[in-house]
Amino acid sequence: MAEETIFSKIIRKEIPAEILYQDDLVTAFRDINPAAPSHILIIPNKLIPTAADVESEDEVTLGRLFIVARKLAEQEGIAESGYRLIVNCKQDGRQEVYHLHMHLLGGRDMGFMVNRKP
Numbered sequence: 434m435a436e437e438t439i440f441s442k443i444i445r446k447e448i449p450a451e452i453l454y455q456d457d458l459v460t461a462f463r464d465i466n467p468a469a470p471s472h473i474l475i476i477p478n479k480l481i482p483t484a485a486d487v488e489s490e491d492e493v494t495l496g497r498l499f500i501v502a503r504k505l506a507e508q509e510g511i512a513e514s515g516y517r518l519i520v521n522c523k524q525d526g527r528q529e530v531y532h533l534h535m536h537l538l539g540g541r542d543m544g545f546m547v548n549r550k551p
Contacts, residue, residue, distance in 0.1 A: 438532040440476050453505060458497045461505055461537075470540025471509040471516070475501050481533040484522040502537050511539035517546070 443450045444460045453473060454461040464472040477494045481487060487495065499518075506512040516539030521528040 438530055440530055440532040440534065441480060444478050454501050458494045459501055461501055469538040471511050473505055473537040474534045475537060476532060476534040482531045483528060484520055484533060498535050502535060505537055506539060509539065515539065517543045
């Protein structure tokens with residue numbers, strides 16, 4: 434079984450966070466160290482450690498992540514200009530918290546997704 438994370442405590446409101454959305458499947462809150470003017474984390478309430486741990490039973494929850502991302506982008510005023518959604522997976526993907534989460538970033542030109550070399 435997966436270990437509890439700081440995100441589990443945010444879901445249960447045991448530690449403070451600026452929660453922007455919460456329902457029975459997902460929770461969304463502002464990143465405490467934003468990399469863009471709008472930087473929101475959207476997480477499943479069920480602890481799924483990484484994208485590699487997703488099961489077919491998680492399909493509805495993962496779909497909800499995208500629906501909530503769209504709604505939050507509209508609320509943030511970044512839907513028209515565009516935004517980036519990122520899910521990091523494991524060490525080489527630079528995942529820091531082992532509780533699956535989607536980053537919603539926007540409010541400026543996000544540049545290339547990865548460094549491009551000729």
